[in-house]
Amino acid sequence: IKVVVKMEDEITPVREQHKFNVANLQRYLSGKIRAISRGQSNPTFLLRNHRGSWVLRKKPPGDLLLRAHQVDREFRVQEALFRIGFPVPEPLLYCTDVSVIGTEFYIMEHVQGRIFRDLRLPGASATERAALYVAAIEVLAKLHRVDVTAVGLDGFGKGPGYCRRQVSTWTKQYKATAHRDIPAVDRLSDWLTNNLPADDTETTLVHGDFRVDNLIFHPTEVPAETRVSLADGCASSPPAPDDLLAIYCRCRRIPPVVPRWNFFLALSAFKLAGIAQGIYARHLLGNASAPDAHKFGDSVEPLAEVGLQGRFLGDSVKPGGSRPPAADPRLFQQTPKGREMLQKVREFMRLHVFPAEQVSVCREPASTLRGAKARAAGLWNLFLPAVSGLSQLDYAHIAEETGRCFFAPELFNCQAPDTGNMEVLHMFGSEEQKRRWLEPLLRGEIRSCFCMTEPDVASSDATNMECSLRKDGDQYVINGKKWWSSGAGSPHCKVAIVMCRNKSHDPTYRHREHSMVLVPMDTAGVELIRPLTVFGEDDAIHGGHFEIRFDDVRVPLSNIILGEGRGFEIAQGRLGPGRLHHCMRAVGLAERALELLCQRAAERRTFGKKLYQHEVIAHWIAECRIAIEETRLLTLQAARCLDVGGGKAARKQIAMMKVAAGRMACEVVDRAIQVHGAAGVSDDVPLARMYAYVRTLRIADGPDEVHLSSIAGMELRDQLRRVSARL
Numbered sequence: 001i002k003v004v005v006k007m008e009d010e011i012t013p014v015r016e017q018h019k020f021n022v023a024n025l026q027r028y029l030s031g032k033i034r035a036i037s038r039g040q041s042n043p044t045f046l047l048r049n050h051r052g053s054w055v056l057r058k059k060p061p062g063d064l065l066l067r068a069h070q071v072d073r074e075f076r077v078q079e080a081l082f083r084i085g086f087p088v089p090e091p092l093l094y095c096t097d098v099s100v101i102g103t104e105f106y107i108m109e110h111v112q113g114r115i116f117r118d119l120r121l122p123g124a125s126a127t128e129r130a131a132l133y134v135a136a137i138e139v140l141a142k143l144h145r146v147d148v149t150a151v152g153l154d155g156f157g158k159g160p161g162y163c164r165r166q167v168s169t170w171t172k173q174y175k176a177t178a179h180r181d182i183p184a185v186d187r188l189s190d191w192l193t194n195n196l197p198a199d200d201t202e203t204t205l206v207h208g209d210f211r212v213d214n215l216i217f218h219p220t221e222v223p224a225e226t227r228v229s230l231a232d233g234c235a236s237s238p239p240a241p242d243d244l245l246a247i248y249c250r251c252r253r254i255p256p257v258v259p260r261w262n263f264f265l266a267l268s269a270f271k272l273a274g275i276a277q278g279i280y281a282r283h284l285l286g287n288a289s290a291p292d293a294h295k296f297g298d299s300v301e302p303l304a305e306v307g308l309q310g311r312f313l314g315d316s317v318k319p320g321g322s323r324p325p326a327a328d329p330r331l332f333q334q335t336p337k338g339r340e341m342l343q344k345v346r347e348f349m350r351l352h353v354f355p356a357e358q359v360s361v362c363r364e365p366a367s368t369l370r371g372a373k374a375r376a377a378g379l380w381n382l383f384l385p386a387v388s389g390l391s392q393l394d395y396a397h398i399a400e401e402t403g404r405c406f407f408a409p410e411l412f413n414c415q416a417p418d419t420g421n422m423e424v425l426h427m428f429g430s431e432e433q434k435r436r437w438l439e440p441l442l443r444g445e446i447r448s449c450f451c452m453t454e455p456d457v458a459s460s461d462a463t464n465m466e467c468s469l470r471k472d473g474d475q476y477v478i479n480g481k482k483w484w485s486s487g488a489g490s491p492h493c494k495v496a497i498v499m500c501r502n503k504s505h506d507p508t509y510r511h512r513e514h515s516m517v518l519v520p521m522d523t524a525g526v527e528l529i530r531p532l533t534v535f536g537e538d539d540a541i542h543g544g545h546f547e548i549r550f551d552d553v554r555v556p557l558s559n560i561i562l563g564e565g566r567g568f569e570i571a572q573g574r575l576g577p578g579r580l581h582h583c584m585r586a587v588g589l590a591e592r593a594l595e596l597l598c599q600r601a602a603e604r605r606t607f608g609k610k611l612y613q614h615e616v617i618a619h620w621i622a623e624c625r626i627a628i629e630e631t632r633l634l635t636l637q638a639a640r641c642l643d644v645g646g647g648k649a650a651r652k653q654i655a656m657m658k659v660a661a662g663r664m665a666c667e668v669v670d671r672a673i674q675v676h677g678a679a680g681v682s683d684d685v686p687l688a689r690m691y692a693y694v695r696t697l698r699i700a701d702g703p704d705e706v707h708l709s710s711i712a713g714m715e716l717r718d719q720l721r722r723v724s725a726r727l
């Protein structure tokens, strides 16, 4: 991200009133920069020749507002910031000789990148959008952290009293340009004057017009440090104001409290009203640069009204301080598209899924017909942000809904392990691998399985995996045994992603010995040995969990995903979203179990009372509700972290959610079973099957104990970092 003065995205002819003497400029620049002038439509100009391009910034022509357009100050600050590595374009020269082009000007590096004129950041994905907003806030905080004295700007500003000066300057500027009486502006000015913060002593560098469209973002990337630092902030898309404040405070290393927030909101609106009035006045004088300057006159009064509203907001806010972000339901709002899809999924479940479930209590396999209906309704592959356009947070709400019935995810082509495998292929697959496997998976034409766990080694430590990988000419040869390969028994399962190992005997290579390889299920040497049961049941709804032998299985070298030794990297990418989907489904399942519990407690009588009238049962109901809400918030928080910071940044939240969801769902279903008495363990209600499923959650995708150890490790690391940051 680079903080720069504004430039138009498109080069347009120089406006008549902005034209200057190009020959003079060329003469002046010869020996300094060789540049050819190509005008732009505002006081910032692109200079280009065969060697490169530069940017010229000058004062606008005509009578100017008091203390506005001080390009000499801009240049000086930019120089100071550039010296300390702050992301501004390199300032190159300043010309005070007004005879050259009519005003003072300076020239700086031309930075290439993305400028978003539309603050909704069209073209950026939901994840990227949130990250870009957060990056902007981080840069702002970084600017405010600059030590003015240390960068040589001591004495530059006027020191303490910033708020008082701001109110007075903007009042004067507004009055100098006002074309009619607007009482709201006067009232706002009076309120600000009479309500200045008592402690108005802080001095920092202030960018007078810090907005997203005054920033240049990297052409393609979001800064790596931004993605990582989002882990704690967990902003959504676009991030909520409280989130941005929390991130700002953290980056400035100040307590998460913003005193007199209402004053600053009102001041911002007042300044905007003043700016709008200034632009309109320049339009009346005929030297406005904005093409729609004539419209600004109409926005002055509404802006002042907004400022007056701002007075009534809380006197101070504590982003992430007075209340944890997770407690604010706005943090987990879906995008409009996400809400629309959730509604559609709910309606689909009501019309096509729940009625089918009653035919054969949660056991009816997903019918092709219902799957086709879901697909026709556009409810297909919703789990994959790149395909569905939904964020993880959007999909988390949908996964909760589909979690209420065992076979529902399959109807929407959102069933594990295919979802994780599709994610792997989408993120890491070659074009050929995508064409051959991802596309038919996305169309729902084939199924897949994921072969990581092995019978002979403790697989919760993935470095133990033994299944071997050996190169032989233009082929890989795989030998080993896997088990718990879910879905492998389905007749539609056509491909396995197999975690294999190329042993190096060097302990430093432990995490670089494993690779993931695509193995078509019909390859010679792949043998399904036996299906495994879960609590004695075959659990065959998605094709069963199989033990598989790989005996001299040969595949082309091009079947490796990402490259040799990249298995762990892929596993990290795969497991984040997959775990999130499991957990949100567990929340939906727990909701369903609580529903059944309450129905039973309300209709069954023992010892002269309805079950719920026994206090112990009433308390169970309350405890289940609390546990579900807690887990949902934790899970949605993990979804937001994933959206904003990616899998690496969301690791701790994902691990916490994974442990909490399995435990919570087991507890809720167990209580529902208890309330049902013997019926609870029968097939008349889906609770026994629900229990079997949620109990496996505490083992599958890594047992609770392993996650607890890694949460503790990350927590200790974070705590120690905080301590060292304070020192």
Ligand SMILES: Cc1cc2nc3c(=O)[nH]c(=O)nc-3n(C[C@H](O)[C@H](O)[C@H](O)COP(=O)(O)OP(=O)(O)OC[C@H]3O[C@@H](n4cnc5c(N)ncnc54)[C@H](O)[C@@H]3O)c2cc1C
Pocket: 417, 450, 451, 452, 453, 454, 457, 458, 459, 460, 461, 483, 484, 485, 486, 487, 534, 545, 696, 699, 700, 701, 702, 703, 704, 705, 706, 709
């Ligand atoms: C229903 C179901 C579906 C599955 N689907 C798949 C699939 O599709 N593909 C696949 O590859 N695998 C699958 N698995 C396997 C699952 O991922 C593994 O069972 C899991 O990773 C644990 O490995 P393990 O069974 O070898 O347990 P082990 O590694 O032998 O661990 C046994 C126990 O040791 C304890 N333990 C382990 N490490 C620690 C520690 N650091 N601290 C304290 N205690 C510890 C834990 O209590 C753990 O439960 C599935 C499992 C189930 C139940």
